[in-house]
Amino acid sequence: MDPYLFITLALLLATSFLFTNFRPKWANLPPTIFPTLPIIGHLHLVKTPLHKTFADLATKHGPILLLRFGSRPVLLVSSPSAAEECFTKNDIVFASRPRLHFGKILAANFMTIGWSPYGNHWRNLRRITNSEILSSHRLNESHEVFVDVGRDLVRKLVSYSSSPVNLTLVFHELMLNVMMTLMCGKKYAYKDIEEKGEVFLEIVKEMSRIGDAGNIDDHLPFLKWFGIKRLKREMNAVKKTGHEFIRVLIEQFRNIKDDSVDEDENKKKSTLIKVLFKMQESDPELYHDGFVRSFMMNLLSASTDALASTMEWGLALLLNHPDVLEKARKEIDEIVGNKRLVDESDVNNLPYLRCIINENLRLHTPTPLLIPHEASEDCVVAGYHVPRGTMLLVNLYAIHHDPKLWTNPEKFDPERFQGKDGIKNGYKYWPFGSGRRVCPGDGMAMRMIGLTLGLMIQCFDWERISDEMIDMHEGPGLNMSKAQALIAKCRPRSVMQHLLS
Numbered sequence: 001m002d003p004y005l006f007i008t009l010a011l012l013l014a015t016s017f018l019f020t021n022f023r024p025k026w027a028n029l030p031p032t033i034f035p036t037l038p039i040i041g042h043l044h045l046v047k048t049p050l051h052k053t054f055a056d057l058a059t060k061h062g063p064i065l066l067l068r069f070g071s072r073p074v075l076l077v078s079s080p081s082a083a084e085e086c087f088t089k090n091d092i093v094f095a096s097r098p099r100l101h102f103g104k105i106l107a108a109n110f111m112t113i114g115w116s117p118y119g120n121h122w123r124n125l126r127r128i129t130n131s132e133i134l135s136s137h138r139l140n141e142s143h144e145v146f147v148d149v150g151r152d153l154v155r156k157l158v159s160y161s162s163s164p165v166n167l168t169l170v171f172h173e174l175m176l177n178v179m180m181t182l183m184c185g186k187k188y189a190y191k192d193i194e195e196k197g198e199v200f201l202e203i204v205k206e207m208s209r210i211g212d213a214g215n216i217d218d219h220l221p222f223l224k225w226f227g228i229k230r231l232k233r234e235m236n237a238v239k240k241t242g243h244e245f246i247r248v249l250i251e252q253f254r255n256i257k258d259d260s261v262d263e264d265e266n267k268k269k270s271t272l273i274k275v276l277f278k279m280q281e282s283d284p285e286l287y288h289d290g291f292v293r294s295f296m297m298n299l300l301s302a303s304t305d306a307l308a309s310t311m312e313w314g315l316a317l318l319l320n321h322p323d324v325l326e327k328a329r330k331e332i333d334e335i336v337g338n339k340r341l342v343d344e345s346d347v348n349n350l351p352y353l354r355c356i357i358n359e360n361l362r363l364h365t366p367t368p369l370l371i372p373h374e375a376s377e378d379c380v381v382a383g384y385h386v387p388r389g390t391m392l393l394v395n396l397y398a399i400h401h402d403p404k405l406w407t408n409p410e411k412f413d414p415e416r417f418q419g420k421d422g423i424k425n426g427y428k429y430w431p432f433g434s435g436r437r438v439c440p441g442d443g444m445a446m447r448m449i450g451l452t453l454g455l456m457i458q459c460f461d462w463e464r465i466s467d468e469m470i471d472m473h474e475g476p477g478l479n480m481s482k483a484q485a486l487i488a489k490c491r492p493r494s495v496m497q498h499l500l501s
Helices: 004-029 051-060 080-087 101-105 120-134 135-143 143-159 166-183 192-211 221-226 229-251 263-268 271-281 287-320 322-334 346-349 351-363 396-400 442-459 494-500
Strands: 064-069 074-079 163-164 380-381 382-385 390-393 460-463 487-492
Touching: 051 064, 051 074, 051 166, 051 396, 064 382, 064 494, 080 380, 080 390, 101 229, 101 263, 101 382, 120 135, 120 166, 120 442, 135 143, 143 192, 143 221, 143 346, 143 442, 163 166, 166 192, 166 229, 166 271, 192 229, 192 287, 229 287, 271 287, 287 322, 287 351, 287 390, 287 460, 322 351, 322 442, 322 460, 346 351, 351 442, 390 494, 442 494, 487 494
Parallel strands: 074 390
Antiparallel strands: 064 074, 163 487, 380 382, 460 487
C-alpha cells in the first residue's frame, strides 16, 4: 500500500474516532459508551436476545444512551420518565420508522401499517384497521367469533386427552383462525387449519427472527459492495413463502358470500379484506396486489405471533406455579361456575385472572423493544439533544424488570397487580407501547388471552410431561417467544364432563 494513502486513512480513522467519542460532551448529546469504534460503532456489543443485552448496558452505563450502529445514531431508552417524554412531548417527532430492510422487503416498501411513515397514508390504514377489526364496537360485534373459536379450542384439547400436546402450534392455529375470521368473515375448517397452521407458524417465527433492530446489514450498507446480502436473501425467501400463503387465502375469500343471509344484508357486511379490495379498485397503483398481500401478512403475523406467544408463556408460568393455577380455577368456579363455559365477557369479572395476565405481560412483554421509531426532526429528551434521523429503541423489558420499580422483578407474582389492573403508572407498565404508534390490538389481546387461559383453567387438569420445570428460556427475534415449544398434558375435569362430552 502507498505509505501516503496508509497515513491518510489512519488520520481519517483517528479523526472519526475522536469526533464520535468526544462530540457528545460539547454537543449536549446523550451519554455514550466508550469507545465508539470506527465504521461499526457499537455493533460489536449487539448480542441476542437484544432486550437483555441492552438491559445490561443500561444497568452499567445508565438508562439513556446514544449508541452508534454503523453510521446510524441510536437512542436507547430504559427509563420510564424518558420513555414518557418520547411518547408524549415528542410523540409526533418519534412517530415515524427507520428505513430498515424489513420495512422495504416485507412491508411493501414501507407501505403497511406497522412500517409506514407517519402521515395520511398511515392514518388511513390505522383508521380502517380499527374500524373493521380492532375498535371496541367491532370487537363487541365479534362476540360470537370469540365464543366459536373458544369452543373449537376446547374440542381440540379434549381430543388430546392425557396425551402430550404441542401448545405452541395449538395457540398459533387458534389465533390464525381468529384473525382470519375477523379479517375475512370466515374461519378455516379443522382439517384446513391443521394443514395451514404449521406452515404459518414457520412463516411468523422466521419473520420475527429476521425482524429485530440488530441486523448488521441494516447498519453497514457497504456490505453489499462485497456481495454480502444474507439478510436480503432471507427476507426475500420469507416474502415469497408468505405472499404465496396469503395469495391462496385471498383467492379463497375474494368472492365470499354468506348464504345464510339475503343479498342486501350481505352487501351491508364489511370485512377488512373487502375494504382492501375496494381501495384497490379506486387506486390500483397504490393498493396493488403486493401491498394487499404484505398488509395481510404483516397484520396476520404480528397479531398471531404476539398473542399466541403470550398465551404460551402464560400457560407455561401456570404449569410451573400450580398454586397460582389452582387459585385462578377457584375464582372461575366461584364466579362462572361449571354449568357453562367461560366467555370473553367474563374476563372483566375475574380480577385474579387479569392479575395473572398482567404479570405475564410484564415478565414476557410481547415486543420487548417495540418496533423501532425514528426522530423526524431534532428534539430534546431528558435534557439531551437528539439529532434528526436517530433511531429510537425503548426497552420495555428493562423497565418491566427494573428492581428500582418492581420488588423481586424476576418473580412471577400476580398479586403485585391486585387493585391496580395494569394501569399505567408513570410509564412503569405499558406492555403494548404508547403514543400514536401504540399497538392497536391491545383490546383484542386482553379478550383473547383471558378467554383462552380461562377456558384452559376451567375445563382441564394440566400437568407437565415430566417432573422437570418448563424451560423458560427465550428465543431470538422481534417478538419474545419461547426457545422451546410448550408441550404438556391435559385431561378434562370431572365437573366439566357434562359440557365437554
